[in-house]
Amino acid sequence: MMANMVNAINSALEASMKENEDVVLLGEDIGKDGGVFRVTEGLLDKFGEKRVVDTPLAESGIAGTAIGMALAGLHPIPEMQFAGFMFLAFGQLINHASRYRSRTRSSLKVPMVVRTPVSGGVRTLEHHSESPEAYYSHMGGLIVVEPSTPYDAKGLMIKAVRMEDPVIFLEPTKLYRLFKQEVPDEPYEIEIGKAREVSSGDKLSIITYGTMVPLVSEVARKKGVSADIIDLRTINPLDEKAIVDSAKKTGRVLIVHEASLSFGVGAEVAARVAEKAIYELQAPVIRVASNSFPYPFPGYEKYYIPNELKVSKAIDRLLNS
Amino acid sequence: MLSKIYSTEIDYLQILDENGELDKALAPKGIDSNTLIEMYKGMSLARAFDAKVLSLQRQGRAVTYAPLLGEEATQIGSAMAMGKNDFFVPAFRQHAVYIARGTPLHLLFLYWKGYEEGDVIPKGVGGTPIIVPVSTQLPHAAGIAFAQKYKGTGNSVVTYVGDGGTSEGDFYEALNFAGVWKIPLIVIIENNGWAISIPRSKQTAAKTLAQKAVEAGINAIQVDGNDVVGVYKATKDAIENSAQGPTVIECLTYRMGLHTTADDPTKYRSDADLEEWKKKDPLLRLKTYLVKNNLWDDGKEKEMAEEQAGRIDKAVEEAERFVPDPKSMFEHVYSFMPDVLKQELDESEAAGFWQG
Numbered sequence: 249m250m251a252n253m254v255n256a257i258n259s260a261l262e263a264s265m266k267e268n269e270d271v272v273l274l275g276e277d278i279g280k281d282g283g284v285f286r287v288t289e290g291l292l293d294k295f296g297e298k299r300v301v302d303t304p305l306a307e308s309g310i311a312g313t314a315i316g317m318a319l320a321g322l323h324p325i326p327e328m329q330f331a332g333f334m335f336l337a338f339g340q341l342i343n344h345a346s347r348y349r350s351r352t353r354s355s356l357k358v359p360m361v362v363r364t365p366v367s368g369g370v371r372t373l374e375h376h377s378e379s380p381e382a383y384y385s386h387m388g389g390l391i392v393v394e395p396s397t398p399y400d401a402k403g404l405m406i407k408a409v410r411m412e413d414p415v416i417f418l419e420p421t422k423l424y425r426l427f428k429q430e431v432p433d434e435p436y437e438i439e440i441g442k443a444r445e446v447s448s449g450d451k452l453s454i455i456t457y458g459t460m461v462p463l464v465s466e467v468a469r470k471k472g473v474s475a476d477i478i479d480l481r482t483i484n485p486l487d488e489k490a491i492v493d494s495a496k497k498t499g500r501v502l503i504v505h506e507a508s509l510s511f512g513v514g515a516e517v518a519a520r521v522a523e524k525a526i527y528e529l530q531a532p533v534i535r536v537a538s539n540s541f542p543y544p545f546p547g548y549e550k551y552y553i554p555n556e557l558k559v560s561k562a563i564d565r566l567l568n569s
Numbered sequence: 570m571l572s573k574i575y576s577t578e579i580d581y582l583q584i585l586d587e588n589g590e591l592d593k594a595l596a597p598k599g600i601d602s603n604t605l606i607e608m609y610k611g612m613s614l615a616r617a618f619d620a621k622v623l624s625l626q627r628q629g630r631a632v633t634y635a636p637l638l639g640e641e642a643t644q645i646g647s648a649m650a651m652g653k654n655d656f657f658v659p660a661f662r663q664h665a666v667y668i669a670r671g672t673p674l675h676l677l678f679l680y681w682k683g684y685e686e687g688d689v690i691p692k693g694v695g696g697t698p699i700i701v702p703v704s705t706q707l708p709h710a711a712g713i714a715f716a717q718k719y720k721g722t723g724n725s726v727v728t729y730v731g732d733g734g735t736s737e738g739d740f741y742e743a744l745n746f747a748g749v750w751k752i753p754l755i756v757i758i759e760n761n762g763w764a765i766s767i768p769r770s771k772q773t774a775a776k777t778l779a780q781k782a783v784e785a786g787i788n789a790i791q792v793d794g795n796d797v798v799g800v801y802k803a804t805k806d807a808i809e810n811s812a813q814g815p816t817v818i819e820c821l822t823y824r825m826g827l828h829t830t831a832d833d834p835t836k837y838r839s840d841a842d843l844e845e846w847k848k849k850d851p852l853l854r855l856k857t858y859l860v861k862n863n864l865w866d867d868g869k870e871k872e873m874a875e876e877q878a879g880r881i882d883k884a885v886e887e888a889e890r891f892v893p894d895p896k897s898m899f900e901h902v903y904s905f906m907p908d909v910l911k912q913e914l915d916e917s918e919a920a921g922f923w924q925g
Binding site for chain 1: 656658685686688689690692697698700702705707708709710711712713714715716717719720738739742743745746749897898900901902903904907908909910912
């Protein structure tokens with residue numbers, strides 16, 4: 249089928265619910281409304297109120313009850329309406345979802361997939377445009393994935409629901425309906441922890457993910473530069489091998505993400521490149537990201553998020569150094 | 570127009586008073602002499618366990634510990650009311666619940682020695698491990714109760730929170746979800762009067778903690794938390810009614826000891842308070858009743874104490890035989906070992922970083 253990312257995730261959720269009767273969706277407005285982005289549209293009709301649960305408006309409650317469901321053998325897929333609201337559930341996810349397995353030496357598990365829209369560029373109100381991937385990745389214990397295509401979104405979701413780990417599934421709002429591509433009707437898996445080679449080249453490596461993947465690809469295409477473009481897809485655990493192999497191959501590394509620069513995923517990627525490939529580098533690593541302050545109001549976001557010019561200049565700088 | 574649209578009342582229940590008088594009319598059906606003796610033995614074992622961990626901690630053989638002294642009736646009364654397949658979701662002071670529900674003692678000692686392996690609670694016990702951040706276990710309990718309803722098991726979930734915990738957002742959120750979902754959840758508020766140094770009076774202006782259930786549209790009752798029979802009955806009733814929905818039970822008890830071994834209560838509370846509560850000691854009143862009714866004597870007390878001390882010592886020995894394997898820290902983070910973690914493990918092993 250031709251599907252945008254919303255269709256693809258919807259199709260993955262439906263397949264997962266058919267495959268496993270312990271899968272339960274819960275969240276705010278996910279039933280009749282189908283979620284504010286319509287990702288769960290139609291699932292209430294297909295599976296009923298028992299399995300598609302409209303919850304009270306309380307993010308910590310949603311995450312915490314989902315953890316309990318998972319401990320008791322269900323496989324919940326809670327939806328957090330926006331990543332900015334999800335911070336109210338941060339304690340539950342960081343303190344509990346991440347560590348039930350390790351603190352009980354695998355005698356208890358938290359199989360669940362927490363879905364939330366992330367990142368900006370769509371002129372929404374405050375707290376609707378955050379990119380929180382680094383926060384959820386930092387401590388360990390939570391798997392963090394962020395697809396940039398409908399195909400990857402479906403495959404990663406199917407895989408996430410077949411695992412017995414807590415997965416934070418980040419869905420870039422801007423990419424929900426940006427484009428359609430051919431997506432198989434039947435379930436298929438994309439491996440967690442494996443990056444995707446968007447394009448192969450030899451002049452530089454661009455390590456990116458989420459909203460920046462189409463932007464970076466477009467800049468590279470326009471410039472006609474031979475770039476290894478790597479879409480991480482999984483933030484934690486990081487596909488270090490893909491990053492380091494590419495860095496060694498091209499000798500020049502650019503990291504691009506929408507989350508703010510300081511202490512971000514780019515720092516982690518750059519550190520690993522430095523540890524494993526510094527003698528193969530021809531130039532210092534460059535990071536392109538949003539600025540190091542909280543996400544601005546929609547009127548200012550175009551000055552905040554990396555744009556084509558910023559990426560293009562960084563590529564020029566990298567190739568000329 | 571001005572009209573009254575809602576009002577409510579909270580009942581208070583006491584069956585065994587502080588003088589050891591049992592209100593026979595209120596005593597639950599099926600509670601016989603043997604049950605009362607079991608309750609006494611359960612509370613005594615918990616108190617002996619408590620004293621043991623406290624002593625081990627003072628010797629440097631256990632980590633920071635939260636003693637339960639004085640709260641035995643709340644914990645044993647509720648734990649004994651649970652059915653075989655019911656679940657319990659404690660906070661961090663409910664050692665008596667773990668013991669009464671059949672958690673092997675050496676695991677508890679292992680936990681308080683600071684090892685995750687102590688959290689490997691056998692499946693049949695039906696309990697989740699200790700939760701330290703206050704009240705965050707309540708949504709988990711609600712989720713577990715949701716799963717019981719979803720799967721139609723007919724089992725209930727009993728969870729515990731302190732008086733301080735009732736100020737947390739997760740407390741209200743869990744109650745609210747439970748009310749909407751009408752799930753088989755029983756929330757025991759173990760109101761021991763103190764949240765470290767903050768007295769109950771500074772925790773909330775609400776007259777009772779039980780009435781906080783009213784905001785979520787669920788049943789509530791307040792019980793003398795040092796009355797093991799009263800707590801037993803309230804819990805039993807709540808479990809029997811759990812197919813209709815959740816219940817909150819506020820148990821009025823008193824933390825006769827420390828918040829934790831890192832705490833010094835003389836900084837914030839008077840001895841006079843403690844002396845008053847010693848008269849209401851949960852073990853004392855049940856023993857008075859048992860002795861008065863020729864169900865207990867010094868000989869039985871001595872026999873029980875020796876048997877329990879033996880069990881405890883054996884469990885401590887078993888826990889102290891445990892040898893930690895640092896590799897286990899890496900092996901249970903995910904369902905698989907990511908390459909990046911494997912590198913850290915290999916480095917530590919190869920370089921011999923794990924010493925001592």
